[in-house]
Amino acid sequence: MSLTIGKLAKQSGVTIETIRYYQRKGLLVEPDKPLSGYRLYSQDAVSRIHFIKRAQKSGFTLKEVSELLSLDNGHCEDVRKMAEQKRDQVAHQIKDLSMLLHALNELVADCKSGSTVNQCALIDAFSGLK
Amino acid sequence: MSLTIGKLAKQSGVTIETIRYYQRKGLLVEPDKPLSGYRLYSQDAVSRIHFIKRAQKSGFTLKEVSELLSLDNGHCEDVRKMAEQKRDQVAHQIKDLSMLLHALNELVADCKSGSTVNQCALIDAFSGLK
DNA sequence: CTTGACTCTGTTCCATGGTACGGAGTTTAA
């Protein structure tokens, strides 16, 4: 069953503009324009857009998603490496955020007891000096 | 010890342009221009830039970073409220990222185990096949 | 006291991830 771009958009939960944007960026192929009528898309396009959206939610940029798509089958090693990199990145981010959370908690506690805020406590705690 | 903008840039690991951009955005104060000579920056500016960079890596936008920075000078009642809000936001962010980390770990593990529908478990996952 | 390195200021340009719009052409339902 083929879809016009509007139906494709609705089925895949993005806007028409987004689909066109993905086409411009090479993440989606623009089907040939028939001699008369509108371009038609297959169900595969829906899957592909879902793929893109899922990968984005996992923190991949569109550029990275397009790499994933181009690697696709047969290059599981490369795909795994990208995922591992992402994972390490996210792990680091969590570590930093935990430090910040700690600093914010201390700031809140100090604020509750004292009357003036310890100048620069937050910056000191999070600027990498400790 | 005071620094010209070039030295500040080098010491804090950003470019001069970035410093100026932060000034335009209000994250950094532009020191007064002396009657003759160049503007001079203190060592504090280095920490402040490190703070900004760190916070960015933690997923904050510059706008949010500037909110964080504003916590550093102000009076307690306002600061505490903002700090609590930020703290909750950070806690939430950590939760989301932890889920993402978990997902990425599973993806990597599946990739290694070779339990796939197609040839790559990660691709399968993003394709919604599992 | 001149030359090269640095700074200042304003403005323009870039990528990312879209969104919006205008003026066509096409399709479909009444």
Next chain:
DNA sequence: TTAAACTCCGTACCATGGAACAGAGTCAAG
């Protein structure tokens, strides 16, 4: 058959986070 709805195509616009550049002024070393 005609009006509404949809598509096509190009282009412009948006926010974010900078990078680059031009033409001036300023500083420091030989």
